[in-house]
Amino acid sequence: MSEQVRAVTVSPAMVQQRASDLVKSGMQVLLLRARPEWTHGDVSVGNTWVRVLPGVSQLGILDIYASLEADERVVILTDRPRDDLGDAVLARAYRQQIEVPDEWQAVPRMFPGAREVSRELRRLDWAATALLDHQPPGGWPRSTELALTARHAIGALLANLLGLGANTELDGIVVLTSLGQRDVRRSWASVDERLRRHVIDWASLELGAPAAFALRVAQRQEHISPLAVGLALDVLWPDDGTPVCEEQIAARARVEAYIDGKSIRVEVAQAVAQVAKTVVLRLGLDDSPELGVALQQAEALLGDLDWEKGAERSTILHPGYRARLRALANALDSGKEVEEALAALMDHRDAGTSTAPTMAVRLARWLATNEQTTTSLAQDLQHQMDDGAWVDAAIGAVWNGDADPVVAGAYEALITRVQERRQRRDETAATRLHQARDIGPRGALGIERLLSEIVEPWRHNGGALLVVLDGMSAAIGTALASEVARLGLVEWVPAATHRRLAAVAALPSLTRISRTTLFCGKLCEGGADDEKKGLATAFPGSLVFHKDDLRAEGGAALPDGLLRAMRDNAARVVGVVINAIDDAIHKNDTSGSDWDLHRVEPLRALLVAAADARRVVILTSDHGHVVERDSEALSSPGADARWRLASSGPAAHGEVLVKGPRVIAPDESAVLLWREDAHFGARRAGYHGGASLAEITIPVLVFQAATMSAGVSGWEAAAPQVPTWWNDPVNLVTSSVLPKPRKIQPSEEASKAADQGVLFEVSTTERPAIGLAEAVLASATYAEQKRMAGRRALDDATAAAVIRALLEHGSRAHLDTVAAAAGIPAAGVGQVLAAVRRLLNVDGYAVIEMDADGVTLRIDERLLREQFEIGGAA
Known part of the structure; x- marks a missing residue:
């Protein structure tokens, strides 16, 4: 009886496998049921060559037998039934039969570790042939399952078809990312169309709609990245509820031409867009050149769809950033919805390219705060350290502005308003410089008292390293302080004020x-x-140690002499002068500079060496400076950059005449410029010698290694020193810097503030937030929470201060704001807030929690009242 098996065209991979079986068997001939067609030549199995020949009839096959040498092997492809061939042919064949090509039988053998094919894979009737035809030279990757799965096999097939390597693990993100490369798209487009359709259908089910979408786009659009189309979909089908316009609807129809001519469902478009944005994030981290191409293509594509303005709605494409920046500029001009405009801008991918927008909003917040009244030079200096230094830093970031005229105009108007307010502070402080009584034991700290009042007590705490950064202003000192803290050093401040010290220059x-x-x-x-x-x-x-003394040998960060001095107990104070800042302001444009440890070398190495030697670090300056920002050049013969002799003429507007023993000039008098926007003589990058707060305020920063827990009497570990407006929208708080709560009477607080020149006094007015905080602490639930916390329980004053700070800031605030309000040392914020959560999060309910950004704390007032059984509307 004749076989009813249909003869098919066999793949080279199938022939290769059967040739391998033949060689292993030791036989010479293998008959394979197939069309007698072969154009691929002989195949090799190891060092053995196997001929592949068509067998169209019994006589033809017998002729092949007759021509075989003793060591030759042959695979004969024949479509003749067994009865036609007869015993003479079958007797010499492998297994004395015609082998039927079962491609599924061959598949497991191509995947090491697999013994059979899973049912789901076998359902894909096209898969066996594809796996045989496209087996890579190195073979398919090992299967972790005995039954080969479709996910493993077809995933490897797709990866190989894309030219990625069969071992590549695929998902929607990998597929969309890979197809951003033109050679990958070209490889995919070269695949047989029918196989592409099968693979796309499989990818849609197994890898998700974004992967199938990318494959559909790439098979028709070799020159356009699927990522670009995905980014266009992000604005065509946004998920933020933005109203749809007519141009957008029309563009949705036109984009179908780029997606295999098929319509796209809303949920698919949004899924694709989400994956596309994730891909952009990954490519951005890798600084991939394909990303720039895709972004440009997406913009161009929206233009081709006749909706060019759609790019302005994107949180990824640059026109979206520009549109948001212009919206922020308009908000800054109007004073309305500034925070909302900044939040929208920060949602854009390009938000990190410039700090100017954030700094501009911070300046707008600062302008919205009430100006504090000062009555002494000591308070003026403290105000500069607590507030003005941060303003100066923000001005520096905004000054260099933006190329967009709308944005530039808004920044300029903002800076003008800020400078007017800062100028009033400078003028006020300048008028107090002549007050000798204001610089002494009960007034401002003169630089001449730095050794006796700061270095003297601290040098007994393991020795001191006194680092003088020539020209360091309060703004630069503020920036450097945060970096020093990240090195593991803890900042210390006077316990009486809880604030950084400010001294006044000679x-x-x-x-x-x-x-x-x-x-x-x-x-x-x-x-x-x-x-x-x-x-x-x-x-x-x-x-x-001065500049030349700091030159180290090759390969060393610090000279041996300095290191020996740091380790020498006899040298209780080691002084180091670093001129990097003063040198820069004489030579380079520093108007928009960001100052960090790398710019003031070898400060980082000094700090590390001091920590190793267990020395206290006192970081200070001799004077500050003003930056050249379009200042007016004044003429006065013999004048220095920011001052002139008193004999050269009376003080004019913007100047102040100072007299007394703290003036080192003829007749103990001089005329100083307090205006920041003026100078004498040649133009330079920066100036000093004048009477502005930026020049005369000297930051005094004290640090110890975290392993040195004890300070000196009258000092405490510093809470964050940042003003509230720096991180949070302006709210109805008592001041821009919230002092640590203390267990003393209001009258005593006011007395101490007056005696010590403290800038801000604590308001004793009862506010709703205070009432709620006290009610929580008085509740039975709170008492039980404290009992359960045991020795780990937090003190009531700190817990109440955290609750108040959050409620006063609209139930959410930056960690530094909360820590400053509660007087929590910066180094212990995490531990203290963990203790607060243990007290307030009753039964695991999130009364107080951290936002996803990792720096914003929030409190749920409704849940707080509910958990602690306190009445009143939330």
């Missing part, structure tokens, strides 16, 4: 005067040798 605020005064502990003028003698006189055995 006048004029020049290096040869103010720095020498610092090291000598008395008002004087001199140079480096005088400074070394001065510190050695104040603290015998101490050493000062």
Whole structure:
């Protein structure tokens, strides 16, 4: 009886496998049921070559037998039934039969570890042939399952078809990312159309709609990245509820031409868009060149769809950023919905390209706060450290602005308003410089008292490293302080004020005067040798290292002499002068500079060495500086950049005449510029010597290694020093810097503030937030929570302060804002807030939790009242 098996065209992979079986068997001939057609030549199995020949009849096959040499092997393709061939042919064949090509039988053998084909894979009737035809030279990847799965096999097939390598693990993101490369798209487009359709259908089910979408786009659009089309879909079908316009609807229809000519469902379009945005994030991290191409293509595509303005709605495409930036500029001009405009801008991918927008909003917040009234120079200096330094830093970021005229105009108007307010502060402080009574034990800290009042007590705490950054302003000191903290050093501040110290420079605020005064502990003028003698006189055995003394041997960050001094107990104070800032302001444009540890080398190495030697670090300056920002050039013969002799003429607008022992000039008098927007002489990148707060305010920062838990009497570990407007929208709070709550009477608080020149007094007015915080602490539930916390329970004052801070800021605030309000040391914020959550999150309910951004704390007032059984509307 004749076989009813249909003869098919066999793949080279199938022939290769059967040739391998033949060689292993030791036989010479294998008959394979197939069309007698072959154009691929002989195949090799190891070192053995196997001939592949058509067998169209019994006689033809017998002729092949007759021609075989003793060591030859042959696979004969024949469509003749068994009865036609007869015993003479079958007797010499492998297994004495005609092998029927079962491609599924061959498939497991191509995947090491597999023994059979899973039912789901076998349902794909096209898969066996495809796996045989496209087997890569290195073979298919090992299967982890005995029954080969479709996910493993077809995933490997697709990866191989894309030219990625069969071992590539695929998902929608990988497929969309890979098809961003033109050679991958070209490889995919070269695949047989029928196989492409099968694979796309499988990908839709197994890898998701975004993967299938990418494959559909790439098979027709070799020159356009599927990622670009996906980014277009993001604005065509947004998921933010934005109203749809007519141009958008028309563009939706036109985009079908790029997606295999088929319509796309809303949920699919939004899924594709979401994956596309994830791909952009990944490519951005890798700095991939394909990303820039895709972004440009997406913009061009929206133009081709006759909806060019659609790109302005994108959170990925650059026109979207520009549109949001212009919206922010308009909000800054109008003063309306500024925070909302910033939030929209920060949602855009390009938001991190410039700090100017964020800084501009911070300045707008600052302008919205009430100006604090000061009554002394001490308060003016403290105000500059607590508030003005941050303003100056923000101005620097906004000054260089933006190329867009709308944005540039808004920034300029904002800076003008800020400078007007800052100028009033400078003028007020300048008028108080002549008050000798204001600089002394009960007033401002003069730089001549830095050794006796700061270095002297701290040098007993393991020795001190006194680092003087020549020209460091309060703004730069503020920026550097946050970086120093990240090195593992803990900042310390006076317990009386909870704030960083500010000293006042000697006048004029020049290096040869103010720095020498610092090291000598008395008002004087001199140079480096005088400074070394001065510190050695104040603290015998101490050493000062200047610029040339800091030159280290090759490969070393610090010279051996300095390191030896740091380890020498006899040198209780080691002084180091770093000129990086002062040098820069004389030579380089610093109007928009960001100052960090790398720009003031070798400060980082010094800090690490001090921590290793267990020395306290006192980081300070001799004077600050003003930055050149289009300032007016004034003429006065013999004048220095920011001051002139009193004999050269009376003080004009923007100047102040200062007199007294703190003025190192003829007749103990000089005329100083307090206007930041003016200078004498040649134009430079920056100036000092004048009377502006930026020049005369000297930051005094004290740090210890975290392993040194004890400070000196009258000092405490610092809470975050950031003003509230820096991180949070302006709210109805008592001041821009919230002081730590203390267990003393209001009258005592006011008395201490007056005595110590404290800038802000604590308001004793009862507010709703205070009432709610007190009610929580008085509740039975809170008492039970404290009992359960045991020794880990937080003190009531801190818990109440955290609750108040959050409620006063609309139930959410930055971590630093909360920590500053509650007086929580910066180094212990995480631990304290964990304790707060243990107290307030009753039964696991999230009364107080962290936002996803990792820096914003929020409180659920309704849940707080409910959990602690407190009445009143939330």
